[in-house]
Each structure stands twice: as C-alpha cells, then as structure tokens.
Amino acid sequence: MKKQKLTDEDYPTTGHVWDGIREYDKPMPRWWLITLYLTIIWGIGYTIAYPAWPLISGATPGLLGYSTRGEVAEEISAVNALNADIEAKLLATPMEDVAADPDLARFASAGGSAVFRTYCAQCHGSGAQGFKGYPNLQDDDWLWGGDLTALETTIRHGIRFETDDDTRYSEMPKFGEILEHEEIEHLTDYVLSLGSKDHDTISAEHGAALFAENCTDCHGENGEGDREQGAPKLADALWLFSSDREEVTKTITFSRFGVMPAWQGRISEAQIKQVTFYVHQLGGGE
Secondary structure, eight states, X not given: OOOOOOOGGGSOEEEEEETTEEEEOOOOOHHHXXXXXXXXXXXXXXXXXXXXXXXXXXXXXXXXXXXXXXXXXXXXXXXXXXXHHHHHHHHHSOGGGGGGSHHHHHHHHHHHHHHIIIIXXXXXXXXXXXXXXXXXXXXXXXXXXXXXXXXXXXXXXXXXOTTOTTOBOOOOOOGGGTSXXXXXXXXXXXXXXXXXXXXXXXXXXXXXXXXXXXXXXXXXXXXXXXXXXXBOXXXXXXXXXXXXXXXXXXXXXXXXXXXXXXXXXXXXXXXXXXXXXXXXXXXXXX
C-alpha cells in the first residue's frame, strides 16, 4: 500500500503564530541528520587521533603523535642535509673568494636573500633601499665601511648592541645641552653648506668655527666623515635622516642613537656569510 504523503496540516505547530503565519514542528530531513551524526563521529575521532584540545602548557598530543612543527622540522632537516656539502664549502672559503666560484656564489646569494628578507627587510626595506633613519644598502655611502670584512663585522656584532662586547659603537653628543640655541643655528647652516644645501652664508661663517671646535674629531675637517667611528660624511647628498633644516637642527640638538642587533648566535655562521655576500653584491658594496 502506497504511503500517503503528509501535508502541512498533518504536522503539529510550535504554537508560534505571527501575522497568520504558523511555525510547523516538522522533523529534520533524514539526509541532514545522517550528515550531522557523521560529522560528530568524525570530529570525535579527529580529536582522539590528532592534537586538538588546548591544555595549560600545550595540547592533547593525539594517538597518532602528529605534529605540524615536527613535519616542518623534518623538511628543514632534509633541505639542510642536501645543502650540507656546499654549506661546509662556504664556511671553509674566505669571503673574498666566494664570488670566484659560480655555484658557491649562487648558493650564498640565494641564501643571503632569504636571510635578508626574514631578518633585515623590516628596517632596510625589501629591496635594501632603506628608510629614514635606516641606511640604504644599495649606495656607496657606508658609516662603518662597505667591504666584505667590514660588512661581516657589522652583521656579526651589530651597532650599539650593548650585549655584544665587540659591537660597533659611537655616540654623538647632544649639543642642545652644550651650545646655545643661536650657536646651533650657526652650526646647522654650516653643515648645510657642506652638502651644498640652502643656508645662510653669514650664519654658516660663524658655524665654521663651532664645527672646527666640536665636530671635526669625528666628521673630519671638511665633513668627509670617519668610518672608524661610524661618523657620517656630511659633504655629499646622502643623508640618513634628511637634509632639511629642521632635521639637521634636531640631529645636532638631540643627537641620534640608532641600534642594529648583533646577529652572531641568532643565525648560523653560514647565514652570516650568505647575507654578507648578498648585501655586498647589491651594488653598494666596495
């Protein structure tokens, strides 16, 4: 006997009626209920087999012992094993000889690029073009030197990084605590004149004597700078913080004290050599 199809009138209602519209109390479709039960069973099975529930200091490990961190670690170990020979060759090769070996140069450049994007691009830019207060690594204006040895030393020990005893270190006085406001204005005009920027000629003449008395020990008599002290060259068009009057005055008055981390101990020896080679071959290395 054919089962008679139920109509809406055959179902009870929930008792909710709104503007003549009644809410029927119909059972859920069988396919929907089966799907729901299957997902519940799958979810319970997943939480038993895989890490799932957070605990105080971790999560339930799961019966299978699977770990995404472990999977990544295995992939890294596999890559390191493949690169072990050429990495050992890189470590044994003096920095100045790396470019002479095409395979070694490619390995150093590719690895250095990855290291740079991971650790250095936040400050120096993805293309090493620098930002205000962060040096451009594509030009030939280097505070501490741009040859391979100088670059490796800077990367290894950082700049003004107090926890490294061999860090690059220099500190410019805050001349706002030493000179009068008018003297700082004269000194600003003289510094601007060194870089052929707009300045007051008479004021700059007064500033020359102040510069000779206070600044030449670090920046040189003609503003040529001193890499041994990390003192920037003032007689060119390249400025770390901008060459407008306000910024120059601020630098003289309050000084600057940028810090770069020491990467020794934070990245591997091979990575230090790789990023040194990469930065040097960007175009600004000497």
